[in-house]
Amino acid sequence: MIRILENLFPDIYVPSVYELPLEELRKKGIRGLVFDIDNTIAPYDVADADEQLVELFKILKEKGFRLCILSNNNKKRVRRFNQKLRALAVHKAGKPGTKKLRKAMKKMGTDAATTAIVGDQIFTDMWCGHRAGLLCVMTAPICERDQFATWIKRGLERQLMKLYFYRHKQPN
Numbered sequence: 001m002i003r004i005l006e007n008l009f010p011d012i013y014v015p016s017v018y019e020l021p022l023e024e025l026r027k028k029g030i031r032g033l034v035f036d037i038d039n040t041i042a043p044y045d046v047a048d049a050d051e052q053l054v055e056l057f058k059i060l061k062e063k064g065f066r067l068c069i070l071s072n073n074n075k076k077r078v079r080r081f082n083q084k085l086r087a088l089a090v091h092k093a094g095k096p097g098t099k100k101l102r103k104a105m106k107k108m109g110t111d112a113a114t115t116a117i118v119g120d121q122i123f124t125d126m127w128c129g130h131r132a133g134l135l136c137v138m139t140a141p142i143c144e145r146d147q148f149a150t151w152i153k154r155g156l157e158r159q160l161m162k163l164y165f166y167r168h169k170q171p172n
Ligand SMILES: [Mg+2]
Pocket: 036, 037, 038, 039, 040, 119, 120, 121
């Protein structure tokens, strides 16, 4: 049971992508960042990247990170959202499947040891990342609005994250 949880829990939890621990990531050897879109870097029903996000991606690039968007959403959504971000992008990712994640790493020229996945969901993003052996960074979902199928999963995710935070409060 514990091992299953280790494959679902994040390695690092941050309230939002604007609080990514960039120095820590760099020290861990991370050179590439794979971002989920929906509810990680934008509300699922917002079509374009806002200025704050464009600025973040610019800073990340300047710091030398390779960036790729990896979304289970369709080509149209991913393409339009990426217009201002100008990152690499992979749509219909099929997370928690790892095939497209490997494709994203190939595009970035990074591997499992040098890439972190950043997402808001345990059962897609975190599981996908762990299966491929990546560092997994979880953010709080941006907003409460969600697709119905996602909303169903959220209840269980919330319970698991309660357990995660409880465990992380315990002294080792
Ligand atoms: Mg998401």
